[in-house]
Amino acid sequence: MLTPNMxxxxxxxxxxxxxxxxxxxAYLEKNPDKKLYRMGIGDVTLPLCDSVIKALHEAVDDQxxxxxxxxxxxxxxxxxxxxxxxxYYRGRGVDITDDEVFVSGGASDELGDILDLFDRSSDAxxxxxxxxxxxxxxxxxxxxxxxxxxxxxxxxVPEPTEDLxxxxxxxxxxxxxxxxxxxxxxxxxxxxxxxxxGSVILFxxxxxxxxxxxxxxxxxxxxxxxxxxxxxxxxxSKTAGFTGTRLGYTVIPKALVRQGMCFNDMWVRNRTTKTxxxxxIIQKGGAAVFTSEGQKQIKENIExxxxxxxxxxxxxxxxxxxYCGGKNSPYIWLKCPNGLGSWEFFDLLLxxxxxxxxxxAGFGACGEGYFRFSMFGSREDTAEAAERLKKLLK
Numbered sequence: 222m223l224t225p226n227m228x229x230x231x232x233x234x235x236x237x238x239x240x241x242x243x244x245x246x247a248y249l250e251k252n253p254d255k256k257l258y259r260m261g262i263g264d265v266t267l268p269l270c271d272s273v274i275k276a277l278h279e280a281v282d283d284q285x286x287x288x289x290x291x292x293x294x295x296x297x298x299x300x301x302x303x304x305x306x307x308x309y310y311r312g313r314g315v316d317i318t319d320d321e322v323f324v325s326g327g328a329s330d331e332l333g334d335i336l337d338l339f340d341r342s343s344d345a346x347x348x349x350x351x352x353x354x355x356x357x358x359x360x361x362x363x364x365x366x367x368x369x370x371x372x373x374x375x376x377x378v379p380e381p382t383e384d385l386x387x388x389x390x391x392x393x394x395x396x397x398x399x400x401x402x403x404x405x406x407x408x409x410x411x412x413x414x415x416x417x418x419g420s421v422i423l424f425x426x427x428x429x430x431x432x433x434x435x436x437x438x439x440x441x442x443x444x445x446x447x448x449x450x451x452x453x454x455x456x457x458s459k460t461a462g463f464t465g466t467r468l469g470y471t472v473i474p475k476a477l478v479r480q481g482m483c484f485n486d487m488w489v490r491n492r493t494t495k496t497x498x499x500x501x502i503i504q505k506g507g508a509a510v511f512t513s514e515g516q517k518q519i520k521e522n523i524e525x526x527x528x529x530x531x532x533x534x535x536x537x538x539x540x541x542x543x544y545c546g547g548k549n550s551p552y553i554w555l556k557c558p559n560g561l562g563s564w565e566f567f568d569l570l571l572x573x574x575x576x577x578x579x580x581x582a583g584f585g586a587c588g589e590g591y592f593r594f595s596m597f598g599s600r601e602d603t604a605e606a607a608e609r610l611k612k613l614l615k
Contacts, residue, residue: 228363237353237583238262241567248571257571258606260533260594261579263397263552265462267525269506270518273461276509280502294498297489298324298470302504305511306470315442317472323488324499324507325469328427328456333358334495335423335452335471338487339389346387348379349585350398350554352425355391364389370587373556376545377401381414390415392441393425395432398584398593399554400546402437408444415450419479422447427456427469430523432549440472448474452484459551459597461510461519468499468507526551529596529603536607540614553594554581558614566592574609 241261249255269277283289297303300319307319325331336358344365347355359366367387371379377399392411394403403411415422422441429439441447453472457463477484492498509515530547537544537555544555557566563580570576581591596603 226361226363228361231360232357237580240564241577241579244567244571245577255575258574258576258598258602258609260596260598260603260606261577263459263595263597264464265459265522265526265597266599267462267522269462269466270510270515270522272509272512272515272518273506277502277506280505283505284502291501294501294504296492296496296498298322298499299501299504302470302508305508309511310440310442310472313439313443315440317442317474321472321474321485323471323473323492324504325454325471326499327458327463327467327469328425328454329354330467331454331469331471332423332425334491335454335488336362336364336389337491337495338484339364339421343388344386345389345391346385347391348393350377350581350588350591351391351585352393352397353584359389368585370585371399371401372587373543377554378403378407380407380410385414386418388420390420390422391425392422393427394438395428395546395550395552397425397428398552398579398581398588399591400550400552401554402432402434402549404436405438405444408438408441409446412441412444412446412450416446420450421477421479421484422451424451424453426453428459428550429455430460430519431527431551433527434549437549442472442474448476450477452477457507457510460523461507461515462522463507466503466506468503525600526596529598529600532600532603532607533594533596533610536610539611542614547596551596553596555592555594557581557590557592561590563589563592570610570613574606574613576606576609 302324303319303322306322307317310317341362341364344367345359346367346369348369348371371377378401424441432439441451441453456469473485473488475485533553534547542555542558544553547553563582567580579593581588
């Protein structure tokens, strides 16, 4: 008799966004005339920039021409895109080679697929509050998970301790959901920890383009020693609005070797076995992001979202509410006022001022009492939500 993967039975219900949608549905049924100010979901609202749209149209035309048609693409990525991403890194002083770059269908896909490189006996350390998929992907694999709590006392960027033992280390900076960022000194401690113990860091850099402070690393490979202990997973979703278009990239240094196995070689074999590559059209659109004009245009969009963050941060400052994130991140993570729990605060905002955010408890136990705002909405809605917050909480 066939036995399914019984580890799926160990998954906790994905109640967070389901509960949010159910609460919103019930509220709107009772209040059909009310407008909601949505700052919960982390999806972009500005369209793809002109450079990307132009490149996509040209690529579509290519597919209609016998002379320019492209069929299967190289599984690790088209050379033209791997090269331009490599130049993007080298232009920031990060010395990687083009064949250390792998093109993907997005960070979420890659974060799950990359676990193929690790034996199931390897355990995984997840810093919480955390993106829920880190935990769920390892539960599906039957892997032991170590939960490292972070909090206000360490700015949600904890350091490794001598008693920690873990093989796979998840680090997300700028962090989702907290918006916190790791400084070079903090990240160096994790790199040293990983090299000393033979661990591997999975560095989620999906929000690197939002970093504005020069002393905050945008890549883990800015840290000495990272090439022998880290894999970096990136995305164009928030950087360039590719949430509906799907494109990302992963950097695996050739120097990353464990027990004689080169992770770069392993990933080449994995991709050539399990994928047929990302479409030519999407890769051409992605390449346009890294041109000088594309960079200028996406930075204008990023600045729009960061201006949204400044509006909310100013309101929270006036209210005297503690928060982190916002400055180098599209997320703001705040302490719920007046001792309210995460869901209590959600209900208060929804019912009193029609503002929707995300309860911190949905990102792990240590997120209870905290709340996440996303900055991807419109300027007008963000400004109105800020005013409503001030009137409600003053």
